[in-house]
Amino acid sequence: MxxxxxxxxxxxxxxxxxxxxxxxxxxxxxxxxxxxxxxxxxxxxxxxxxxxxxxxxxxxxxxxxxxxxxxxxxxxxxxxxxxxxxxxxxxxxxxxxxxxxxxxxxxxxxxxxxxxxxxxxxxxxxxxxxxxxxxxxxxxxxxxxxxxxxxxxxxxxxxxxTKSHNVSGSEQLTDLKGSEGKRIVFLANLKNPKNHLLILKAYAELKLFELDWSLHLIGRDYFDSYSEAIKDFINAYSLERYVYLYGEKGDIKNILSQASVGVLASTQEGFPVTLLEYALENVAVVSTNVGYCSLLIENENDGLLFDPFSELEVKNQLKKIIEDESLRNTLVEKFKTKVLQHYSxxxxxxxxxxxxxxxx
The missing domain is CATH 3.40.50.2000 (Glycogen Phosphorylase B;)
Structure with a gap:
């Protein structure tokens, strides 16, 4: 063949x-x-x-x-x-x-x-x-x-x-800012229907920065009205020291190794490889329930799901995962086991x- x-x-x-x-x-x-x-x-x-x-x-x-x-x-x-x-x-x-x-x-x-x-x-x-x-x-x-x-x-x-990829020795490794063990990563290009503002609003309203949690946006910036809205929100709520934009990066394995929680908030999805990458790198997942996400993740068992049109649901799920380290560890272990078994x-x-x- x-x-x-x-x-x-x-x-x-x-x-x-x-x-x-x-x-x-x-x-x-x-x-x-x-x-x-x-x-x-x-x-x-x-x-x-x-x-x-x-x-x-x-x-x-x-x-x-x-x-x-x-x-x-x-x-x-x-x-x-x-x-x-x-x-x-x-x-x-x-x-x-x-x-x-x-x-x-x-x-x-x-x-x-x-x-x-x-x-x-x-x-x-x-x-x-x-x-x-x-x-x-x-x-x-x-x-x-x-x-x-x-x-x-x-x-x-x-x-x-998915599988882990090691970057070449000549490629710059990304160092995430913020405190170790308190980093939320959002791996998605800055465009519709990725729904970044939903996560930003939840982060700001929950005042997660007061708990020393930081938010890290990894993905291509198209420098259009979508990314301008994100930057305007960060400035309006004075989140510059807590929310970071890194642009497009190739060292995803390295980046995820520095994170504790991974989010995905799309209003439309196919089968997001991002969730598999979170699983392999031991990142606890809070995800939209659209596309294949709700079949890939069993809510409350190996990840937390939310309706991407509900600000209340995403806030509840983020609050739950931030406050409970034991829950994060359990979700990580179960989701990684599932991915290795069924999506190898x-x-x-x-x-x-x-x-x-x-x-x-």
Whole structure:
């Protein structure tokens, strides 16, 4: 079996991380595993294993014939059977399939918000889905949406997985500010629907800074109205010495090793890899209940869940986890055990390979 993962960029996002994880995991289990970034590289390039055949297409526009020809050359040279296209990269995958009909496209839908959208809003995807052999989805809401709206009957839920990555020696390690044992980390790019202001309001209203707890926002800053609202809130409540923005970082394992509590507050999610990363690094989790989150986490057992539209719920859950160190330790132990048992690389890669084979 010879498979290539295709993704538009290698920036530090969930779909991008999974494309790299799949390429790395498959490289140990099949004849050939490749990874192609079509438009842009990024911080994840340093996490690609040496035995993964990597190509950067340098695609300049939607219909870039030179990029299609470079992709075709790569596929023919490496005798690729399967193109595993993540998110919006399905378009170039279909273009090259028109020149190589024997290739199979497995499209991977990571976009949790799509389950709230109409068929008309995704009309281009609906049309091109005729060319897909199978569709992979990251939660059950997306499975239902894809089965109902797309022209591909074989829709399969494949859970995400993660593993710890060590940064290269040349990369700067991030030192979190604040007091040890009292750091809350929020790992998410500064954009909708990540809902940062909900956590900021809860932090301020609970006056967690008076208990010496600090809040650390890790993720890309797009310097737009969303991030301006965050910065304005921090300034308005004089939280500059307690709430810190670090931007996009590659040393996530190192960062999480310095945190005690991890939060996620999205109003829409697919299957957030962030929660798995929290689990592996022994961070107690307070999470939104949308997408796959409420299936991944059992409330009060291995994490605390809240409705992302309820300021009261998030305050109650944050207060509970901050005040009870014993609870934090219990949640950490149970969630890590669950993730290692059910969302390990070995288990998910085995399921992925079986899905490839069933479609052949």
């Amino acid at each position: 010879r498979v290539v993962q295709i993704i538009d960029s290698l920036e530090l996002g969930g779909a991008e991380r999974m494309a790299v994880n799949y390429a790395n995991g498959l490289s140990k289990n099949i004849d050939f595993s490749g990874l192609i970034a079509t438009r842009k590289e990024g911080g994840l390039i340093n996490q690609i294993d040496s035995d993964v055949a990597y190509l950067f297409l340098q695609r300049k526009k939607s219909v870039d014939l030179n990029a299609v020809l470079r992709l075709r050359k790569y596929l023919v040279k490496n005798k690729i059977d399967i193109m595993h296209a993540h998110s919006s990269s399905f378009f170039i995958a279909v273009l090259v399939k028109l020149t190589l009909p024997r290739l199979k496209i497995f499209w991977h839908d990571h976009y949790g918000t799509r389950s709230q959208e109409t068929k008309k809003e995704n009309i281009f995807l609906v049309f091109l889905s005729t060319f897909f052999s199978s569709i992979f989805v990251v939660n059950l809401q997306l499975k239902e949406w894809n089965e109902k709206n797309l022209n591909c009957s074989n829709v399969i839920f494949i859970p995400n997985f 690389e070995e288990a998910v890669i085995e399921k992925l390979i079986l899905a490839y084979k069933k479609s052949k």
